[in-house]
Amino acid sequence: MIPWGELGRHLDEARAASEAGGGRIILATHVNADGDGLGSQAGLWHFLKHRGHDAHMINTDTVPERYGFIDGVESIAVYDQKRHRDMIRGAHLFIVLDNSSPERLGTLLPDVRESTAFRICIDHHVTVDPFWQLNCIDTDAAASGQLVYEAIKALGGAITAPIAIALYAAFVTDTGHFRFPKTTPHVHRIIAELMEAGAINPQRIYRAIYEGHSRALSRIVGHALSDAHYDYGGRFAWARLTRRQLEECGGFEEDTGDLVNMLLAVKGVEAAALFKEMPEGLTKVSLRSLGDVDVNLLASRFGGGGHRNASGVLMTAPLEEGVRSIVEGMKETLGEPSVKPLGTR
Numbered sequence: 001m002i003p004w005g006e007l008g009r010h011l012d013e014a015r016a017a018s019e020a021g022g023g024r025i026i027l028a029t030h031v032n033a034d035g036d037g038l039g040s041q042a043g044l045w046h047f048l049k050h051r052g053h054d055a056h057m058i059n060t061d062t063v064p065e066r067y068g069f070i071d072g073v074e075s076i077a078v079y080d081q082k083r084h085r086d087m088i089r090g091a092h093l094f095i096v097l098d099n100s101s102p103e104r105l106g107t108l109l110p111d112v113r114e115s116t117a118f119r120i121c122i123d124h125h126v127t128v129d130p131f132w133q134l135n136c137i138d139t140d141a142a143a144s145g146q147l148v149y150e151a152i153k154a155l156g157g158a159i160t161a162p163i164a165i166a167l168y169a170a171f172v173t174d175t176g177h178f179r180f181p182k183t184t185p186h187v188h189r190i191i192a193e194l195m196e197a198g199a200i201n202p203q204r205i206y207r208a209i210y211e212g213h214s215r216a217l218s219r220i221v222g223h224a225l226s227d228a229h230y231d232y233g234g235r236f237a238w239a240r241l242t243r244r245q246l247e248e249c250g251g252f253e254e255d256t257g258d259l260v261n262m263l264l265a266v267k268g269v270e271a272a273a274l275f276k277e278m279p280e281g282l283t284k285v286s287l288r289s290l291g292d293v294d295v296n297l298l299a300s301r302f303g304g305g306g307h308r309n310a311s312g313v314l315m316t317a318p319l320e321e322g323v324r325s326i327v328e329g330m331k332e333t334l335g336e337p338s339v340k341p342l343g344t345r
Contacts, residue, residue, distance in 0.1 A: 002136050002137070002138055002147070002150065002154075003134065003136060004136070004150070004151055004154035004155065005154075006134060007120065007134065007136055007151060007155070008154070008155045010093060010118055010120065010134065011025075011048070011051075011053065011093070011155070013092070014053060014054075014092045014093050015051070015052060015053055017092050018052075018053065018054045018092075022090075022092055023053070023054055023092045024054045024055075024056065024087070024090065024091045024092055024093075025048060025053055025054065025055040025056070025091065025092060025093045025094075025095065026055075026056055026057075026058055026087070026088055026091045026093070026094045026095070026117065027041050027044060027045055027048075027055060027056070027057045027058075027095050027096075027097065028041070028057070028058055028059060028094070028095075028096050028097070028099075028105060028108055029041050029059060029096065029097045029098050029099055030096075030098060030099035030101070030104040030105070030106075031060050031061060031104055031105070031106040032061060033059055033061060033063070033064075033098075034098075034173055034174075035067055035169045035170060035172060035173030035174070035209060036098050036143045036144050036145055036169075036170040036171075036173050036174040037097060037098040037099065037144070038063060038067050038070060038073055038076075038166075038169070038170075039067075039070060039143075039145050039166040039167055039168070039169035039170030039171075039173070040097040040098050040122070040143070040144040040145045040147070040148045040166075040167070040170050041057055041059075041076070041097045041098075042057070042070050042071070042072035042073055042076075042162075042166040043145060043148045043149075043152075043162075043163045043166035043167045043170065044095070044097065044122070044148050044151070044152075045057050045072055045075070046071075046072055046160065046162045046163045046166065047148075047151075047152050047155075047157050047163060050157070050160070051157070056077070056087065057072075057075060057076040057077065058076070058077045058078075058079055058084055058087075058088070058108065059076050059077070059078060059079065059108075060078070060079050060105070060106035060107050060108060061078065061106075062078055063076055066208055066209050067169065067208075067209070068208070069165070069169075069204065069205060069208050070165060070166050070169050071161075071162040071165055071166065072162060072166065079106075079107050079108050081107075081111075084108075084111070085111050088108065088111040088112060088115050088117070089111050089114050089115045089116065089117075090115070090116065091115055091116075091117040092117060092118070093117055093118050093120060094112055094115060094117040094118070094119050094120070095120045095121075095122065096119075096120070096121050096122070096123075096132070097122050097123070097144055097148070098122075098123055098124075098125075098143075098144035098170075099121075099123060099125075100121050100123045100125050100127045100128060100129050100132065100135070100137065100305075101127060101129060101305055102129060102131045103303070104305075118133055118134070119131065119132050119133045119134070120132060120133065120134045120135075120136065121134070121135050121136065121137065122136045122137075122144060122147050122148065122151065123135075123136075123137050123144055123147070124137065124138055124139055124140075124141040124142075124143060124144050124146070124147060125137075125139070125305060125306065125307065126139050126296065126305075126307075126308075127300075127305050136151065140182065141182070142171060142174060142175050142180070142182040142183055142184070142187045143170045143171050143173075143174035143175065144170060144174070145166070145167040145168075145169075145170025145171050145174070146167075146170075146171065146187070146190065148167060148170070149167050149190055149194075159193060159194065159197045160197065161197055161198045161199035162199075163197070164194040164195070164197035164198070164199065164200055165199055165200055165205075167190075167194055168191065168194050168195075168200050168205065169205065169209070171187065171190070171191060171194075172205060172206070172209060173209065175187065176261075177206065177210070178191075180309065181309075210258070213258075216249045216250045217256070217259075219248075219249040220241060220245070220246070220249050220256065220259070221259055221262070223241060223245045223249070224239040224240070224241055224256075224259055224274065225239065225259075225262065225263075227239055227240065228263060230266075230269070231327060231330070232330065232331060232334055233268075233337065234266075234268040234269065235268065235269060235270045235271065235334055235337060236269070236270070236271050236272070236273070236327070236330050236334060237263040237264065237266055237269045237271075237272045237273075238263065238272060238273040238274070238275065238323070238326070238327065239259075239263060239273075239274055239275070240274075240275040240276075240277070240319060240323060241256075241274070241275070241276045241277065242277045242319065243277040243278070243279070243319075246276065246277070256274055256276065256286065259274055260272050260273065260274040260286045260287075260288050261288060263288075264288045264289070264290065269290075270289060270290050270291070270293050270334060271287070271288065271289040271290070271293050271295055271330060271333065271334060272287070272288045272289070273285055273286065273287050273288075273326055273327075273330070274286045275319060275322055275323050275326070277318075277319040278314070281316070281317070281318055282314055282315065282316060282317075283314075283315040283317055283318065283319050283321075283322030283323075284312070284313075284314050284315075285299070285302075285304070285312060285313050285314075285315060285322060285326055286312050287299055287306075287310070287311045287312060287313075287326075288309060288310055289308070289309045289310075289333075290309065291309075292308075293308075293309070293333060293334060294308045294309075294333065295308070295309065295310070295311045295333060296308050296311040297333065298311070298326065298329050298330065298333045299311035299312060299313045301329060302315050302325065302326075303315075
């Protein structure tokens with residue numbers, strides 16, 4: 001049972017405190033925020049602002065252009081120590097969306113650790129960290145946006161058009177445009193309600209998220225797919241992008257989530273990985289899988305996390321060492337191949 005009543009109590013206390021000159025609420029998500037993180041954050045922010053709360057959104061990174069259609073993301077501040085240190089440390093509530101790992105707060109974490117704020121997590125990932133004083137978590141939810149929807153409903157709020165668009169974006173991205181296993185009849189009923197709230201243009205939103213690719217990303221895709229590898233009888237596909245390739249393409253900031261999905265779409269592939277060589281000797285790994293192949297367990301071994309079928313990790317290891325570790329670990333993750341009819345996945 002999700003403790004929405006307790007969340008409501010803390011929000012009421014924050015509003016009461018704001019009347020006395022306090023009560024500030026900070027909303028954040030994870031580093032390299034995606035549509036679910038941003039949509040959940042913006043959706044809750046709209047609800048809180050409508051209720052008269054002193055709510056602010058602060059992230060570590062700028063909002064990717066593809067999510068610019070979400071009303072409210074223009075109000076998300078990029079963390080700056082001089083501007084936000086005291087704001088975070090003196091907040092009444094700190095609420096993180098779509099992220100239960102403190103380390104994934106990035107540059108915000110030191111100030112959150114020193115803050116007097118009561119810390120709340122709203123998430124649908126499997127990891128529950130004691131760092132958060134109140135956990136509103138449901139691993140069966142299709143997206144963290146679903147939990148924000150349920151919170152608003154439980155607290156007697158209305159789904160306005162800006163909230164609807166934000167939460168629709170959250171669902172679209174974390175369900176793979178409604179094709180992943182957690183896309184239930186209940187999810188579609190929520191989507192129907194969001195669309196009835198007005199202002200949602202599915203074609204425009206799909207175009208913004210999935211089809212507005214830059215030329216840099218097109219060049220990156222060419223580099224990666226030309227060097228794709230298939231291991232364990234073709235069940236695991238992986239590709240790597242060196243720092244030099246990323247620099248030549250101007251693509252360090254590009255979202256390559258679609259690229260790893262291209263690898264996963266190859267016939268016979270059950271899991272896929274994309275490795276990106278990052279500055280300072282780090283390796284970013286994006287993992288995707290089908291069915292019961294749990295890549296989250298593998299990511300967790302290296303300090304990452306996410307979902308069963310979609311996870312990631314920033315490894316403190318050079319590119320080739322990161323590749324070797326994940327490729328070796330994938331053998332256990334895949335397990336023995338199941339017997340399937342010819343031509344099926």
